[in-house]
Amino acid sequence: MTDTRTLSITVNGTQYTREIETRRTLADFLRLDLKLTGTHLGCEHGVCGACTVRVEGQAVRSCLMLAVQANGKSVATVEGLARDGNLSPLQNQFWEHHGLQCGFCTPGVLMTMEEFLEENPNPTEADVRDALSGNICRCTGYQSIVDAVLATAAQARGE
Amino acid sequence: MKPSPFTYHAPATPAELADLLGTLEDARVIAGGQSLMPMMNFRFVQPAHLIDLNTVQGLDYVERRGDVLEIGAATRQRFLQRSGEIAQSMPILQEALSHVGHRQTRARGTIGGSLCHFDPSAELVNMAALHDATLTLTSAAGDREVSFAEFGVGYLTTSVQPEEFLSAVRLAVWPRHHGHGFEEFAFRHGDFAICAVSCLMTLDPGGTIERLAIAVSGVTETPVRLTQWEADLRGARPDAETAAALASAAAGIEAMSDAYVSAAYRTHLARVLTRRAFLKAAERAKEKASA
Ligand code: FES
Ligand code: FES
Secondary structure, X not given: OOOEEEEEEEEOOEEEEEEEEOOOEHHHHHHHHOOOOOOXXXXXXXXXXXXXXXXXXXXXXXXXXXXXXXXXXXXXXXXHOOEOOEOOHHHHHHHHOOOOOOOOOHHHHHHHHHHHHHHOOOOOHHHHHHHHHHOOOOOOOHHHHHHHHHHHHHHHOOO | OOOOOOEEEOOOOHHHHHHHHHHOOOEEEEOOOOOHHHHHHOOOOOOOEEEEHHHOOOOOOEEEEOOEEEEEOOOEHHHHHOOHHHXXXXXXXXXXXXXXXXXXXXXXXXHHHHHHHOOOXXXXXXXXXXXXXXXXXXXXXXXXXXXXXXXXXXXXXXXXXXXXXXXXXXXXXXXXXXXXXXXXXXXXXXXXXXXXXXXXXXXXXXXXXXXXXXEEEOOOOOOEEOHHHHHHOOOOOOOHHHHHHHHHHHHOOOOOXXXXXXXXXXXXXXXXXXXXXXXXXXXXXHHHHHO
């Protein structure tokens, strides 16, 4: 017997209502039901951070949350960052600073750093590295990611 | 890597939650899910019923009551880390929280979830030991209070019964002039510590130890308080010599070993980290005494 519930959720500003299995993770719901495959799954057990999305503004691991737990909530994914075909300032700096190579970890890193920069407009390099601790990148190397985040903060401050 | 099927329950009140726990067979409560979800994804845990604590009202709060800080079991780690009350009355808890997972896991993870998971080296378990926690376990029959010693049974095991849930934790607040030290070693920042040592200390006007608490975790299956030493060192100078004696005591705890970390290495860490945590607490206590 399959246990299902009706989920009503806002993702990147669009409202969706779907009948889902209660064991569906939020990550799988986004990828398989909404076909928003920008959210990546690396480990599915909370270690890599690739699946990070924002729920009610907070960066969380979507592989460790059930979709039903996001009922009535507002979710932001990497697909919502660019506006009208223009990259967000953070995405732009990733491009400028070579903040991604294969790009697998990038959606999770971007969603984490978007939240971090809203909370810390004036971060030090150590702050950025601390905030990045929950995201594993296996190819770019963290230095260029850190550079991109610091450059975004500097840009926002008008420097 | 997907959970096996279960029936999901979303109670709105503690009473509804208690009723569900009292009637359902093979039920698990999910709080922040930062430990349970990985275990369900791996299918190490396959409950028939999953009861969501996140929909229950009234289980997330921080309240100061005299010398006690009461924290609702479902209070998020992120909230605790940013609480002004905790920054003031229990700074060591905030320092410890900065080592708990990562910002994304602290946004979901709760204090009660971490305590019920009872990982031997979890920072919040160490904090509960250090602050002589008492815990409220709730069931349809009512509440019962247990001490931390009664709560922790062994490796990943607590005395919470199938029909009960943890509803609140109370931690003893130390006088304002206390100093604190928290030291841990983990392979990567945010991992569970291999060993973590915490220390609280107050000094009397002559500069000798008035009150001391030390909790060592990661060495055995549950955190160890150096109770006898805490009592014996009253009136001692908080200097390097005392630190060395205490460090030797910590190294005397019989250490467990596993595939990654030998007993000898845990013992080494217990010694080094105890000395550091003690000296840090002493330094801060002295600063406060002269302020
Ligand atoms: S896929 Fe969620 S943390 Fe790795
Ligand atoms: S860009 Fe390849 S894993 Fe980070």
